[in-house]
Amino acid sequence: xxxxxxxxxxxxxxxxxxxxxxxxxxxxxxxxxxxxxxxxxxxxxxxxxxxxxxxxxxxxxxxxxxxxxxxxxxxxxxxxxxxxxxxxxxxxxxxxxxxxxxxxxxxxxxxxxxxxxxxxxxxxxxxxxxxxxxxxxxxxxxxxxxxxxxxxxxxxxxxxxxxxxxxxxxxxxxxxxxxxxxxxxxxxxxxxxxxxxxxxxxxxxxxxxxxxxxxxxxxxxxxxxxxxxxxxxxxxxxxxxxxxxxxxx
Amino acid sequence: xxxxxxxxxxxxxxxxxxxxxxxxxxxxxxxxxxxxxxxxxxxxxxxxxxxxxxxxxxxxxxxxxxxxxxxxxxxxxxxxxxxxxxxxxxxxxxxxxxxxxxxxxxxxxxxxxxxxxxxxxxxxxxxxxxxxxxxxxxxxxxxxxxxxxxxxxxxxxxxxxxxxxxxxxxxxxxxxxxxxxxxxxxxxxxxxxxxxxxxxxxxxxxxxxxxxxxxxxxxxxxxxxxxxxxxxxxxxxxxxxxxxxxxxx
Numbered sequence: 209x210x211x212x213x214x215x216x217x218x219x220x221x222x223x224x225x226x227x228x229x230x231x232x233x234x235x236x237x238x239x240x241x242x243x244x245x246x247x248x249x250x251x252x253x254x255x256x257x258x259x260x261x262x263x264x265x266x267x268x269x270x271x272x273x274x275x276x277x278x279x280x281x282x283x284x285x286x287x288x289x290x291x292x293x294x295x296x297x298x299x300x301x302x303x304x305x306x307x308x309x310x311x312x313x314x315x316x317x318x319x320x321x322x323x324x325x326x327x328x329x330x331x332x333x334x335x336x337x338x339x340x341x342x343x344x345x346x347x348x349x350x351x352x353x354x355x356x357x358x359x360x361x362x363x364x365x366x367x368x369x370x371x372x373x374x375x376x377x378x379x380x381x382x383x384x385x386x387x388x389x390x391x392x393x394x395x396x397x398x399x400x401x402x403x404x405x406x407x408x409x410x411x412x413x414x415x416x417x418x419x420x421x422x423x424x425x426x427x428x429x430x431x432x433x434x435x436x437x438x439x440x441x442x443x444x445x446x447x448x449x450x451x452x453x454x455x456x457x
Numbered sequence: 458x459x460x461x462x463x464x465x466x467x468x469x470x471x472x473x474x475x476x477x478x479x480x481x482x483x484x485x486x487x488x489x490x491x492x493x494x495x496x497x498x499x500x501x502x503x504x505x506x507x508x509x510x511x512x513x514x515x516x517x518x519x520x521x522x523x524x525x526x527x528x529x530x531x532x533x534x535x536x537x538x539x540x541x542x543x544x545x546x547x548x549x550x551x552x553x554x555x556x557x558x559x560x561x562x563x564x565x566x567x568x569x570x571x572x573x574x575x576x577x578x579x580x581x582x583x584x585x586x587x588x589x590x591x592x593x594x595x596x597x598x599x600x601x602x603x604x605x606x607x608x609x610x611x612x613x614x615x616x617x618x619x620x621x622x623x624x625x626x627x628x629x630x631x632x633x634x635x636x637x638x639x640x641x642x643x644x645x646x647x648x649x650x651x652x653x654x655x656x657x658x659x660x661x662x663x664x665x666x667x668x669x670x671x672x673x674x675x676x677x678x679x680x681x682x683x684x685x686x687x688x689x690x691x692x693x694x695x696x697x698x699x700x701x702x703x704x705x706x
Contacts, residue, residue: 232604237594260597302615342611343618345486348509351607355481358604359611362591366551369592 210368212312214240215357216277216320218332221247225324227257227265228354234261236361237368241268242277242318257354274320274332275394282315282387283308286328286336287356289349296428297338304340305363309371315387319360324353334423335390337430386433396436397423403443406450459617461561463489464606465526465569467581470496474573476506476514477603483510485610486617490517491526491567506603523569523581524643531564531636532557535577535585536605538598545677546587553589554612558620564636568609573602583672584639586679635682645685646672652692655699 215233220226226249230241241264243249249270258265271277278284285304286296299307304319311317320336322328333339342351342359351359388396401419404410410418431439464482469475475498479490490513492498498519507514520526527533534553535545548556553568560566569585571577582588591600591608600608637645650668653659659667680688 348483355607
């Protein structure tokens with residue numbers, strides 16, 4: 209299960225934080241690190257702070273966008289402050305640990321951390337299925353990036369250990385659902401946008417806002433694979449219709 | 458309750474770790490920091506890493522020994538790796554969080570962290586009533602000092618929040634026990650050693666090993682105040698006896 213879990217750090221400013229995050233991950237049995245457009249990497253400071261987790265830093269996968277880093281993941285959870293107003297389902301770090309262990313039984317899962325100063329941008333949060341926050345004192349709830357990675361990875365490992373002690377038997381196994389990965393969702397969104405443009409619902413110059421709202425809706429709903437193929441079927445039916453109309457005119 | 462909790466860092470080598478630990482503490486509502494013989498403090502790096510928790514670093518109390526730092530505490534818990542063989546009661550970080558919240562309702566409590574490289578020495582562990590470890594992956598279970606402070610303080614704050622949601626009522630309040638503080642235990646040990654020497658049980662040149670074993674036993678047993686005054690009473694009775702014998706000879 210733990211091998212299905214990756215940590216994604218976006219735009220990290222201090223290379224030392226990358227190293228500390230890698231150490232925190234390895235302490236908790238998580239080994240897959242993705243760096244989206246890091247500001248200063250590779251850097252000696254990352255290796256120093258990693259201590260016994262240099263291998264994780266050295267094997268980190270660098271991408272230029274978040275989409276690339278999560279393309280094959282079927283569950284993506286973003287970290288942010290508790291109060292942030294957006295429409296994603298919220299859970300605390302403990303619930304997040306349990307959820308990630310459950311999800312990682314059947315597919316790759318990503319845990320996404322934003323910049324040291326600004327966290328995740330809205331367009332990045334919108335690529336997530338849920339978000340998680342660390343319970344903290346209201347006087348100063350802002351954790352250091354590596355400390356946040358440590359805390360959530362610790363909750364994941366605690367959930368993993370609990371799970372190992374009480375494995376699912378046939379009787380109490382969670383209902384297995386197959387979810388599309390982020391890449392498949394992206395194809396769906398492209399299809400949706402094309403179709404909606406073809407039927408004149410989206411105006412070519414301003415598709416942004418409406419598409420954003422639709423994406424937010426579907427990410428929150430998190431369609432299963434079967435449901436997604438139904439949606440794709442609907443789009444194909446519409447496509448046929450508009451092709452027919454085009455031909456007839 | 459949180460104001461009754463202090464973090465004690467022994468002999469910290471990197472001043473940055475002191476700052477990171479202070480930030481981790483403040484994130485979780487814990488403000489009292491004791492530094493036992495820090496290697497390089499004050500230091501600008503500690504303030505930099507503390508970020509919004511500079512006040513905690515600036516107000517830190519520096520002592521030269523652990524005994525001074527915990528003198529007024531009635532419950533002292535040391536952190537160490539899980540496997541360490543010694544006779545103290547063990548608990549994981551989650552249990553530690555719950556225990557500390559319960560204890561801190563009635564008296565000051567100390568959470569003691571050792572050196573970056575070597576942890577706590579045996580004589581320091583023997584001054585603790587219990588020890589705690591952080592559940593971690595066996596491949597690399599050694600957390601960075603500040604990450605360890607973060608994880609345990611997080612568990613304390615989680616227990617505190619849970620407690621705030623489900624406060625004790627008269628019906629389910631834990632049995633209140635009054636415990637002596639470390640200073641009072643120290644007086645007892647001095648008394649014990651003097652008495653045992655007077656009656657010739659301890660040889661003046663080699664009291665170390667036997668006293669060590671006795672201290673370990675009593676710290677583990679953790680006598681209540683009332684029990685301690687009974688023990689002191691026993692010692693006084695023995696003292697009278699040996700004074701009488703001395704006079705008679």
